[in-house]
Amino acid sequence: MILLLSLSCGWHAGCQSEPDSGQSVVGRVFVEGAPLEHGVITLRPLQGTPGPKVVAAVRDGEFQIPAEQGPWPGKFEVLISATPSDVQAVMSGASHEEIRKRASEPPRIIASPKQGATRQHLVVKAGESMECEFHLKWAPVR
Template identity: 45%
Template sequence: MTHTDSASGSKRRSLAVRSAWVVLLALVAAGCAPDYGGRQAVSGTVKFKGQPLDDGVIEFRPLEGDGATKSGAQVLAGKYQIPAEFGLVPGKYRVSITAGDGRTRANTEEPPGPTGANIVSKDRIPPEYNLESKQEVEVTAKGPNVFDYEIP
């Protein structure tokens, strides 16, 4: 065996060891993705009178005190999304949706101000989808947790 053969074999072993470390680190990194305490991403669509809801809020409140968390999102152009980072732990939730009209005056004798002062926004969404909501969903660990709503 010559010095060249020995150096070549050493380089191959070194490359093999480095490759093994790269693969091991990649596997460890893949297994270390954050789980956000088991929270799940939630998304969906909201239609109001057959059209995507232009602007509103959707909120998920836990039905049981089992450690579930409350969360919500803004609905824009009929879509909402809650990333896992701010998502919901598996469990059952009551859903409420609100969307103000953006033009109801608190004092009808005064005009709305330039910053929207004097506007209280009357909710456009029927009570059975917000204040008196009976809408329920179950968030699961295996997902996907996509919940769509059609509000008449």
């Protein structure tokens, strides 16, 4: 699940780009004050915004999307999800025993709009790189 409680972005003037070329986006992701260890950020274009969705890895609270792979100018919905601990174990080459142990842990899920979080949008402008910071909360454990 997904979503954000607060977002701050700064715009930095850069080289002029074609309107249909990607823009660079860098940022940080925090969940309840701590950097998100492993996750994924997705920028999904909203109606009227050309170009593909953009997906990037979040590692130790940071992500980087170079202009060559970045979003085209327009408005995007921002989705952030945490990587489950068992998947992290597989990615790090952990033993089968460790993977099984982590698979039995309850998943940590980032709060969604159904759980009171606010939908976040990002406006990407041509010729400007962006720096963003996201502050999220974990969903209540059931």
